[in-house]
Amino acid sequence: MINKNILIIDDSESDHILCAHTIREHDSDIKVQGVYGAYQGLEVLSGRNKIDVVLLDINMPDMDGFEFLDTYAKIYGDDAHRVYLLLGTSLDQEMEDKAATYKCLNGLILKPLNKQNVAEMFSAA
Numbered sequence: 001m002i003n004k005n006i007l008i009i010d011d012s013e014s015d016h017i018l019c020a021h022t023i024r025e026h027d028s029d030i031k032v033q034g035v036y037g038a039y040q041g042l043e044v045l046s047g048r049n050k051i052d053v054v055l056l057d058i059n060m061p062d063m064d065g066f067e068f069l070d071t072y073a074k075i076y077g078d079d080a081h082r083v084y085l086l087l088g089t090s091l092d093q094e095m096e097d098k099a100a101t102y103k104c105l106n107g108l109i110l111k112p113l114n115k116q117n118v119a120e121m122f123s124a125a
Contacts, residue, residue: 005050008034009041009068010057010086019055019086019113026118038063042071045081053121054083055113058095069102078103084121086111 004027008019016034023030033049035041038060045051058065065085072083084107085099091108099108109117 004030004052006030006032006053006055007041007044007049007051007081008032008055009038009060010034010055011036011060012057015057015086015111022113022115023118026115026122037061038065038068038071041068042075045072045076051081054081055086055109056083057086057088059088066098066102069105073102073104076104080104082106082121084109086113 006023008016010016010019013036016036020032020034023032033044033051035044038056039062041054041056045054056065056068060068063071069083069085083105085105086109087095088111091110096108099105107121109121
C-alpha cells in the first residue's frame with residue numbers, strides 16, 4: 001500500500017473538489033493537497049511536504065502535463081513519486097505513445113476521477 005499524501009496539480013477548482021472528494025471516499029485518512037499550476041506543483045514537491053502520489057492535469061496554462069514531466073524527470077528521476085496524468089478528453093494513440101516515453105509516469109486517467117481509478121491507483125502500489 002502506498003502512503004497517503006496526494007498532490008493534485010490542476011488549474012480547475014471543480015476538478016480539485018471532485019478529485020479530493022473521490023479520493024476521500026476511498027480512504028478518509030488520505031491527505032490531499034492541491035495547487036493550481038505546474039510551477040506551484042514543482043515548488044511543493046521540492047519542499048518539506050511528504051508527497052507520495054501526484055495527479056497531474058494534462059492541460060494547464062503555465063506548463064502542460066508533458067512539459068511538467070520533462071522538468072520533473074530531470075529533477076526527480078523515474079520513481080520519486082507515483083505520477084498519474086489526468087486527461088480531460090479521450091486518449092488518442094499519439095498521446096498514449098508520448099506518455100509511454102515517460103518512465104516517471106505510472107498511468108493515465110480520464111477525468112472525472114472515479115472510485116475505480118482510485119482503487120486501481122492504490123492496488124498498483
